Amino acid sequence: MSGIDRSRLGELTAAETRAFVESHPRSAELHEQARRSLLAGVPMNWMTRWPGPHPVFVDHAEGARFTDVDGNTYVDLCLGDTGAMTGHSLPVTVEALARRAPTGITTMLPNADAVAVGEQLRERFGLPVWQIAMTATDANRFALRLARHATGRRRVLVFNWCYHGTVDEALNVLDPDGRVVPRPGNTGWAVDPSEFVDVVEFNDVDALRTVLERGEVAAVLAEPALTNIGIVSPDPGFHDQLRHLTRATGTLLIIDETHTICVGPGGATRAWGLEPDLFVIGKPIGGGVPCAAYGMTAEVAGAVLEAASGEDADVSGIGGTLTASPLALAAVRATLDGALRGEDFAVSVPLAQRWADGVQQVIDDHRVPWTVHRLGCRAEYWFCPAPRNGGEAAAAIDHELDAFLHLWCLNRGVLLTPFHNMALFCPSHTVEDVDRHTRVFADAVAALTG
Numbered sequence: 001m002s003g004i005d006r007s008r009l010g011e012l013t014a015a016e017t018r019a020f021v022e023s024h025p026r027s028a029e030l031h032e033q034a035r036r037s038l039l040a041g042v043p044m045n046w047m048t049r050w051p052g053p054h055p056v057f058v059d060h061a062e063g064a065r066f067t068d069v070d071g072n073t074y075v076d077l078c079l080g081d082t083g084a085m086t087g088h089s090l091p092v093t094v095e096a097l098a099r100r101a102p103t104g105i106t107t108m109l110p111n112a113d114a115v116a117v118g119e120q121l122r123e124r125f126g127l128p129v130w131q132i133a134m135t136a137t138d139a140n141r142f143a144l145r146l147a148r149h150a151t152g153r154r155r156v157l158v159f160n161w162c163y164h165g166t167v168d169e170a171l172n173v174l175d176p177d178g179r180v181v182p183r184p185g186n187t188g189w190a191v192d193p194s195e196f197v198d199v200v201e202f203n204d205v206d207a208l209r210t211v212l213e214r215g216e217v218a219a220v221l222a223e224p225a226l227t228n229i230g231i232v233s234p235d236p237g238f239h240d241q242l243r244h245l246t247r248a249t250g251t252l253l254i255i256d257e258t259h260t261i262c263v264g265p266g267g268a269t270r271a272w273g274l275e276p277d278l279f280v281i282g283k284p285i286g287g288g289v290p291c292a293a294y295g296m297t298a299e300v301a302g303a304v305l306e307a308a309s310g311e312d313a314d315v316s317g318i319g320g321t322l323t324a325s326p327l328a329l330a331a332v333r334a335t336l337d338g339a340l341r342g343e344d345f346a347v348s349v350p351l352a353q354r355w356a357d358g359v360q361q362v363i364d365d366h367r368v369p370w371t372v373h374r375l376g377c378r379a380e381y382w383f384c385p386a387p388r389n390g391g392e393a394a395a396a397i398d399h400e401l402d403a404f405l406h407l408w409c410l411n412r413g414v415l416l417t418p419f420h421n422m423a424l425f426c427p428s429h430t431v432e433d434v435d436r437h438t439r440v441f442a443d444a445v446a447a448l449t450g
Contacts, residue, residue, distance in 0.1 A: 004401060006400070010400075012408075012447055017407065020051070020407060020410070021052075024054075024070050027056050027070055031057070042055060049419060056410070062089045063087045063089070063426075064433060065088075072413065075415065075437070077424060077425070077433075079424045081418075082284055082424060083283040083288055084288050084426075085284040085340070086284060086340060086426060090287045090288070093289070093331050093334045096331060097334075104326050111326055117336070120332075121281075121293055122295070124266055124270075125266055125267065125295055128296075130293055132329070132332075133293065133319075133320075134291065136282025136292045139282060139292040140254070140256055141167055142319070143294050144221065146296070147252045147278065150218075155197065156196065156198070156217065157200065157208075157219070157221070158170050158199055158220075158221050159201065159223075159389075160174050161389075162223060167221070168193075169196070169197050173391075174201070180198065198211045198217060201391055202234070204389065205242075205245075212245050212248075212251055213245075217249070220251060222255060223255075224257065224267070225268065226389075226390055227378070229394055229420070230380060230382060231373045231380055232386075232387055232390065233373070254276060255276035256280040257279065258281060258282035260376075262377045262378040264376060265341055267281070277297050278294060278297075279296070281293050285335055289328055291331060291332050293332070344426075344427045348427055351433075352378060354434045356372045358437070360372050361438075362438065378422060379422070380422040402420070402421065404448075409440050409444070412440045414437050414440050
């Protein structure tokens with residue numbers, strides 16, 4: 001389907017692997033040393049998902065670039081898979097951390113920054129009541145618990161091949177017979193997911209209606225657009241139907257904007273006029289410091305207030321002793337004040353559009369059956385026609401071609417997001433950064449098709 005000769009692809013990948021090894025000797029040494037004490041030689045297993053025989057070890061990062069321990073510098077189009085969406089080491093956030101750290105890093109007590117952050121979140125995203133979490137995974141877990149408590153229902157509906165961090169409910173997919181099963185790679189799952197999870201395809205309103213009308217689902221957990229299986233946009237009217245059906249069936253709607261904040265300052269929720277009952281925002285709001293938040297309507301807040309503030313609140317399965325620390329709150333306050341604003345997206349969105357236009361021109365020039373898609377300041381290419389749902393997207397994954405293009409770009413100083421062919425832009429990127437990728441990408445496709 002990708003239109004690529006596999007033997008040629010294998011030869012090119014082997015050559016790129018040799019070039020990678022030659023230019024990253026110190027990273028190889030550190031990886032070998034790390035194997036003595038770290039599982040798979042990395043401190044977090046996702047770090048094995050990079051191209052090449054071992055990960056690149058970073059020396060320092062700033063703005064839209066980083067330099068590895070071998071002295072190679074890269075245009076970073078991954079940005080920590082959205083965690084550094086503001087650019088690495090955002091000056092206002094760094095300054096806030098430097099001021100806060102000497103006065104107390106964690107206390108399990110609120111401070112004035114907490115009040116300011118709550119107001120920032122309320123104004124930016126529209127929901128009136130907020131809580132802080134450590135990660136978007138935690139925020140999604142907590143939101144699901146609150147939804148179950150508020151509705152008295154146990155089941156959760158997610159979309160096939162969605163992404164909501166390591167939330168158990170979201171790590172399930174539909175098998176070829178339409179049954180809910182653990183997603184490939186789902187490690188150590190404890191409970192048959194069909195007992196508490198429903199999965200339907202994104203954009204399938206009929207399937208959504210069939211499940212919700214049973215009256216058993218506490219909440220739909222949804223991204224405004226699928227992102228981590230590749231960008232899959234909603235069909236016209238899909239979100240209107242989703243909101244109508246959830247309200248008609250007494251189901252709460254949780255919108256997770258951790259990736260789709262790329263659409264604009266208030267995410268797709270503000271840009272597209274979505275009206276969730278609960279809202280989750282994660283990694284970008286801390287400027288790289290672990291922090292997330294979840295908001296809710298006044299109605300949901302009223303239904304869960306006793307559980308959230310009663311005598312057993314500390315064992316409710318919601319919260320944590322390091323959550324909402326003074327350091328994290330200082331980071332969020334500074335980041336929301338100084339980044340992810342309209343003026344920032346006015347720089348980064350046109351860069352993403354230029355990137356997508358450059359990729360499309362290469363696709364057209366070489367007549368390969370690929371597509372490119374943009375969502376705000378995020379864009380990526382597919383080796384097939386654009387999928388309409390997660391099942392189609394998963395079926396279209398070409399691991400060999402992914403690995404080659406990532407390695408080809410990396411060897412030429414451009415880092416893409418490892419899990420798919422995504423580029424994310426921040427105000428620190430430049431037109432030259434975009435055009436550099438276009439040239440590198442064009443050379444790769446020419447090598448594959450020549």
